[in-house]
Amino acid sequence: MKIRNASIAAVGAAALTAGLIAAPSAFADGHRGQARPGGGAEARGVQAAAARAAKEGVDWKDCPKDWGIEKPIQCGFVTVPVDYADPSGRTIKIAVDRAKSTGGEKDRQGSLVYNPGGPGGSGMSFPTRVTDDNPLWMKTARAYDFVGFDPRGVGHSSPISCMDPQEFVKAPKPDPVPDDEADKSAQRKLAAEYADGCKERSGDLLPHMTTPNTARDLDVIRAALGDKKLNYLGVSYGTYIGSVYSTLFPTHVRRMIVDSVVNPSRDQIWYKNNLDQDVAFQTRWEDWTKWVAEHDDTYGIGDTAAKVDDQWKKLRAEAKKKPIGGVVGPAELLAFFQNAPYYDQTWAQVAKAWSDYVKGDEKPLVKAAGPDMSDKAGNKAAENGNAVYTAVECTDAKWPTSWEKWDRDNTRLHKKYPFLTWSNAWLNLPCATWPVKQQQPVEVGADKGLPPVLITQSERDAATPYGGALEVHKRLKGSRLITERDAGSHGITNVRNPCINKRVETYLLEGDAGTKDVTCAPHSTPVPQIVSGLTQPETKASAARLHAPR
Numbered sequence: 001m002k003i004r005n006a007s008i009a010a011v012g013a014a015a016l017t018a019g020l021i022a023a024p025s026a027f028a029d030g031h032r033g034q035a036r037p038g039g040g041a042e043a044r045g046v047q048a049a050a051a052r053a054a055k056e057g058v059d060w061k062d063c064p065k066d067w068g069i070e071k072p073i074q075c076g077f078v079t080v081p082v083d084y085a086d087p088s089g090r091t092i093k094i095a096v097d098r099a100k101s102t103g104g105e106k107d108r109q110g111s112l113v114y115n116p117g118g119p120g121g122s123g124m125s126f127p128t129r130v131t132d133d134n135p136l137w138m139k140t141a142r143a144y145d146f147v148g149f150d151p152r153g154v155g156h157s158s159p160i161s162c163m164d165p166q167e168f169v170k171a172p173k174p175d176p177v178p179d180d181e182a183d184k185s186a187q188r189k190l191a192a193e194y195a196d197g198c199k200e201r202s203g204d205l206l207p208h209m210t211t212p213n214t215a216r217d218l219d220v221i222r223a224a225l226g227d228k229k230l231n232y233l234g235v236s237y238g239t240y241i242g243s244v245y246s247t248l249f250p251t252h253v254r255r256m257i258v259d260s261v262v263n264p265s266r267d268q269i270w271y272k273n274n275l276d277q278d279v280a281f282q283t284r285w286e287d288w289t290k291w292v293a294e295h296d297d298t299y300g301i302g303d304t305a306a307k308v309d310d311q312w313k314k315l316r317a318e319a320k321k322k323p324i325g326g327v328v329g330p331a332e333l334l335a336f337f338q339n340a341p342y343y344d345q346t347w348a349q350v351a352k353a354w355s356d357y358v359k360g361d362e363k364p365l366v367k368a369a370g371p372d373m374s375d376k377a378g379n380k381a382a383e384n385g386n387a388v389y390t391a392v393e394c395t396d397a398k399w400p401t402s403w404e405k406w407d408r409d410n411t412r413l414h415k416k417y418p419f420l421t422w423s424n425a426w427l428n429l430p431c432a433t434w435p436v437k438q439q440q441p442v443e444v445g446a447d448k449g450l451p452p453v454l455i456t457q458s459e460r461d462a463a464t465p466y467g468g469a470l471e472v473h474k475r476l477k478g479s480r481l482i483t484e485r486d487a488g489s490h491g492i493t494n495v496r497n498p499c500i501n502k503r504v505e506t507y508l509l510e511g512d513a514g515t516k517d518v519t520c521a522p523h524s525t526p527v528p529q530i531v532s533g534l535t536q537p538e539t540k541a542s543a544a545r546l547h548a549p550r
Contacts, residue, residue, distance in 0.1 A: 045084035046216040050223035053078055058096060058224050067156065073099050073127045078224040080152070080217045082208050092205075094217055095156035096149045096224075099127035103142030110227045110254070112144035112508070113218065115151065116491075117236025117260075119211075120388035122155045123148035129494075136494060136501055140508050144231060149221060151214050153205060153388045155381070160202035160209070160391060162194055165383035169371040172329030175320050176423035177414070188403065191429035198391060199435040206436045209391035215245040219252060229254035231508070235491045236260050236464060240269075242453075243444045243472055250450035255508055259456045259493045263468035264444035264475065270393045270431075271400060274424055275409060276465050282417035284341035284462035284488045291526070292351050298528040299355040312337075315354070324357070325366035334423050336369035341419075341462040344489040347526040394431035398438045406432065447477035452513035455481045456500060458522075460488030473517075480513040487522035497523040 056079070063075035077093040101108055114126040126148035128134075130141045137146075150157040178184045198206060218241065222230045231254050234242035239258035246253055263273055289308040292301055302308040316330045323329040336353075339346040353364040372378065400406060406425060414421040431438075453476045457469035466483075473481045482500055484492055493504050499520035507513050 042084040042212075042216070045081060045087035046219055048087040049079075049081055049084065049216075049220045053080075053220045053224035054226070056224065057226060060098065063097060067124070069097055069124060069127075070131070073097050073131060078149075078217075078221050080220050082205065084213065084216050092152060092158040094149055094152060094221065095124070096147060096221060097124050097127055098145045098147045099130035099141070101141060101143060101145050102130065102138075107142045109143040109509075110145070110229075110231055111147045111222075111225045112140070112231045112233060112255075113147045113149065113221060113225075114232075115149070115218075115234045115238030115241055117234075117238045118154070118385065118389055119151070119214075119237050119392035120154055120385035121237070122150050123238075124150060124155065134494075136496065139505055143509055145225075147221075147225065151388070152217055153202075153209050153391060154384065158205065159384045160198070160205055160387050161384060162198040162201055162387040162390065163383065165376070165380040166373065168383040168386065169373070169379045171327040171332050171371050172319075172323040173331040175316075175330040176334065176426055177330065177418070178422065184407065187426045188429065191426060192433045194390070195394070195430035195433045195435055198387060198430070202387065202391070203436070206391055206395060209388065209395050210439055211240055211244050211392060211396050212248065212439075212442055214241055214392075215248055218245055219249050222252065227254075231255040233257045233259065233493065235493065237262060239464070239468075239472070240264055243476070244442050246446045246450055246453060246476055247442055247444050250446040250448065253450055253453070255451070255511065256453045257456065257493060257504060257507065258453060258472060260461055260464045260490050261455060261457055261469040261472050262464055263471045264441075265471055266397075266441045266443060269397045269441040270428070271397075273468075274428055275413060276467070277463060278413050278417050278419075278421040278424055280460075280465040281338070281341050281420040281462040284460055285419045287460065287488060288340040288347055288350075291347060295351070295528045299351050299358075301351070301355060301358055311358070315357070324362050325370055327370040328366055331423070332369045332371075334420070336365075338420065341488075342490050344487075344523070344526050345495075348529045352529070390428075390430050393428065394434040394438065395436060396439055397441045399428075399431035399434065401432050403432070444472070445475040450476060450478065451511070453479040454504070454507045454513050455479055456484070456492050456504070457481065458484040458487040458489055458492050460486070461490050462488060463490045481517040483517070483519045484522055485519050489523070492523070495523050497521075 058076040058078060060074040060076045062071055063069035063073060067075065069075060075095065075097045078096055079091050079093055081087045082090045082092055098111070114123045115121070116123050116126070127146045129137045130146050152158065153160040174183070174186065178187065218230070218232070230245070230252050232242055232245070234257070239260065240262040242256055242258045243262070243264045246256060263276070286305060289312070290305040292299055292308045293303055293305050296303040301311050316333060318324070319329045319333055337350060340350045353368050357365045406429065410421055410425040455469050455473055457466055459466050469481060469483070473479050482503055484497065484500060489495055492500055497520060499518070503514065503518065
């Protein structure tokens with residue numbers, strides 16, 4: 001699964017001592033005996049890297065033209081070790097960008113750093129919430145620089161690759177639902193070849209592509225920004241980064257929001273989390289088919305959820321027999337249609353493209369679901385995102401190596417939850433033959449020194465099921481949970497719901513997480529619209545990933 005911001009300070013990094021910025025007490029307050037690869041060596045390594053970053057700061061400049069990031073947003077780099085156990089060894093540069101806070105110096109509270117999820121997602125669009133005058137964030141923007149970054153291996157931060165990008169997007173791909181053992185054997189061969197390709201093209205970085213290392217990078221970024229403590233908004237997989245950061249650096253946290261939460265239990269990372277996602281996606285798919293049926297006067301697909309689902313099966317069968325437009329088969333359909341279970345904001349757009357097809361116009365569906373072979377930059381980014389997703393999830397934790405277990409688990413799930421199960425299995429199967437050592441996940445949990453963390457979660461989220469929020473709430477002592485009842489959109493801090501928006505704003509501006517957990521009514525139900533094309537950034541995702549909209 002991936003399921004797809006005023007000056008740094010008048011008192012800049014140079015005026016702060018490394019001792020203030022890179023406080024060694026974070027590890028003293030952590031959980032002794034937790035799984036932390038490299039242990040003390042990596043703890044000392046991140047302190048050394050943060051101290052260097054505090055002295056160097058960030059050399060902010062106009063962003064390179066080919067990055068597509070317009071003024072007044074600025075870009076820069078932060079240098080981090082590849083291996084924190086060897087902080088004097090090889091380094092890479094982490095790309096960062098920012099939009100300065102819009103208030104006066106008296107309003108400033110530092111930087112708000114963002115990760116949208118993935119693994120493999122770029123946070124570099126986050127500062128546009130300031131420059132585009134996003135109404136949900138205008139008051140917060142007066143107090144904080146909005147800072148995005150490309151995590152290690154992503155985008156402009158020493159990007160990794162596992163195969164040729166043009167080959168990666170080529171379509172149609174095999175139907176993810178196997179007809180027989182021969183189909184399964186073919187998919188297993190593709191997965192093993194993909195894992196080998198990661199080793200061949202990016203092997204030197206693969207052992208270090210882990211969530212704990214990204215959390216360490218985040219602490220170095222904090223120091224480079226001149227912030228004594230971190231203000232962080234993590235969505236989707238970004239919540240797992242936040243959970244790990246809170247465990248490794250509890251005393252470095254000032255404000256932290258985790259939105260649409262990954263279950264961080266060591267026995268869930270990552271194999272079981274993916275199985276749980278298959279169940280949740282089916283539930284949210286059924287929510288959407290019910291909505292489509294309720295608006296049959298607009299879409300003409302079916303007037304009951306069962307009829308809509310039958311039409312989906314018919315569409316898949318037609319595309320399998322003869323790919324739509326020559327390029328859209330069942331795999332491409334699934335990559336497009338899964339936007340609906342992810343985001344309510346796409347319900348109308350996905351339904352409209354399907355409705356057009358039913359009425360005889362296949363062009364909108366082909367444009368939305370098929371590849372654009374001329375978009376080499378976009379295809380390169382898509383392949384890079386998938387490579388990072390695979391590298392992090394496969395290296396973070398041990399995975400089953402027995403095909404019999406994979407086959408048994410996914411065959412069982414597919415019977416009741418057919419929408420995503422086999423596609424998700426093939427996406428993750430490279431982890432069964434992963435060519436570098438797989439780590440032990442961090443035992444997430446913090447009590448001493450960690451301020452209240454704010455958790456936001458919709459009840460029916462498909463990509464990160466609700467149980468993940470409950471688990472993080474239990475593990476991060478003093479945290480507060482905002483639940484959006486009877487809702488299922490992924491990434492709810494950027495969705496208009498005053499009950500949520502006001503509490504998020506109050507927490508960031510005043511540090512008040514509330515005295516108790518809160519349940520909010522759902523945001524407004526999508527309204528049918530006669531539109532074409534999608535507005536969400538993940539419309540051509542090649543597989544389910546933990547990702548949030550911009």
